[in-house]
Structure formats: C-alpha cells, structure tokens
Amino acid sequence: MQRKTKQREHIREALTALGRPLSPTEIFNQAKKRCPSLSLATVYRGINNLLEEGKIVRVSLPGEPDRYETDECAAHHHHHFHCDECRKVFDVAGCAEKLHPHLPEGFSVIRHEIVYYGNCKDCQKSELTRLAR
Amino acid sequence: MQRKTKQREHIREALTALGRPLSPTEIFNQAKKRCPSLSLATVYRGINNLLEEGKIVRVSLPGEPDRYETDECAAHHHHHFHCDECRKVFDVAGCAEKLHPHLPEGFSVIRHEIVYYGNCKDCQKSELTRLAR
DNA sequence: CTAGTTGCAAAGCATTTGCCTGTGG
C-alpha cells in the first residue's frame, strides 16, 4: 500500500491549485515552489501511483505531452480546449455534441474524444490588442 | 528545391499502399521491403520534406506517436478511428457531428478534432469469435 | 524495524543532427 508523503501531497496540490490539466513539467514547477528538494523523477513516479489509485486521470491530446487532472475533474463527461497561443489546456464542460460518424461497415465505436482549438480568454485579449496596434 | 529519389518515392508509396495513417516506424518497415538500404533517419527527413511540400499531412492522436497520410486523404474534412485492439488508425469520412461546446466566457474555437475509439472490422470479428468460445 | 519513497545519475526510446560520402540534374 502507498504511504502519504509530502511530495505526493504536493503533486495533487499542484493539480488542484491550477485547476486545469497539467504536464509532468508543469506539475514539477508548481510543486517545486513548495518543496524545492523535489525531483522530476519523483513527480513521474507520483503521477503513476496516483493514476493507479485512480486519484488522477491522464489527459492526452494530439501532438501534446500527456497531461493529468484530478479525479474530481474527470467525474463528469467532458472534453478539452487547447489554446493555440499559450498552449494551456482547459476543460470544456459536458458534451452537447451530436455524433454520427460515417463508419465503414463492421466498425464499432465505444467512446470518443473531442478537442477544440482556438484562443483562451487571456490570449483572445492579447490577440485583440495586438491587432489594434 | 527537392530532388526525386527512390527513398522518397518509397515513403509515399508506403503511405498509398496501406491507405491509412502510418507512423514513421510503420512507414520504415513497409518501405524497407522495397529498399533494404533505407535508414530510419531518412524516413524522418523524408517525412519532414513531404510535410513542407504539403504532399503528406500529420495525423496526431491522443497518446499516440504521430502518424502521416497522403494529401489526397486529407483533402476532405474527416476524423479518425483508433482500434483499441490492433491500434491501427483509420479515416472516418466527413463530419456529420453537430458541435455546441459549453465554452467558458471569452474563449473562441477555431477548429476541432474528433477521435473515435472501438474495434475495427477485423478485430470486431476476432472479438466475436473469442466471446463465442 | 522495514518496506515503500526519494534523489541522483544512468538507461531507454523516439526523433533530430552532424558529418562525410554518394548522386540527381
């Protein structure tokens, strides 16, 4: 069974603190603020422990390194938004989409992933100010 | 400008021969049959050349190494299907989906990607025979 | 106590680069 250590606490804390899916490096940088001795290898190990326990969930997006979010975030069906500008990833609540894929004969769909790309709130603003110049 | 070499031909040939998005290694293995002296580095360089020329297109799926498909495949809007069993990727023609994401205030969507997961035709069959046993 | 954890450094993998030889045009 797993022990409760400060390093592991810091990993979960980083995830809840920023409230969006984070990459191992983002977690590392965030958690290092509280625990300077933390090593990146420990973050990776901690991530894998927490994954096995189901306390965090992997968020993979096309062409991006894997990110992770807390089980609370993952409790409801949702998709993700990737900002083309700052490359941060945000949750998109619910799934109002109607899906009717034109599948070839004999294929069956068990689940789906949708990723939206565009500009997040902050980058939207900076985009506007840039255009206004 | 780029030259026409047999190695580069073999890369495109591999893609059209199998008719589905292929990873660099899949391309390498396929092309090596015709051109045993081919090196993996050349496949990577060839892929990047062809990308720049727009002759092939990158297909990234969550948690998967990048794959590539010919520009013909990419000419029409489509999405992808990933078989949970054999891990091959197939094109899904068109996009009959109605998308109405619940975006936070201030976000704007420029494009989207959809990935379907399930069993492809062949693995569907083997799944059925396995269950029948 | 003692098995699970950590930090560090080294090992793995996939992808890219440097360098020198080979070759298409």
Place this chain on the structure above:
DNA sequence: CCACAGGCAAATGCTTTGCAACTAG
C-alpha cells in the same frame, strides 16, 4: 559539377529505472 540527399552514429529530450540513503507507520 556540386548542392542536395542518404547512411551512420552521436546528440537530444522526455520518461523510466537502479541504487543507496531515508522515512512513514
């Protein structure tokens, strides 16, 4: 000819592992 292309091996970047020291329970 000779600049671009190819093969090989070394370099890179991200993730995992081995190992000895450490610590929660």
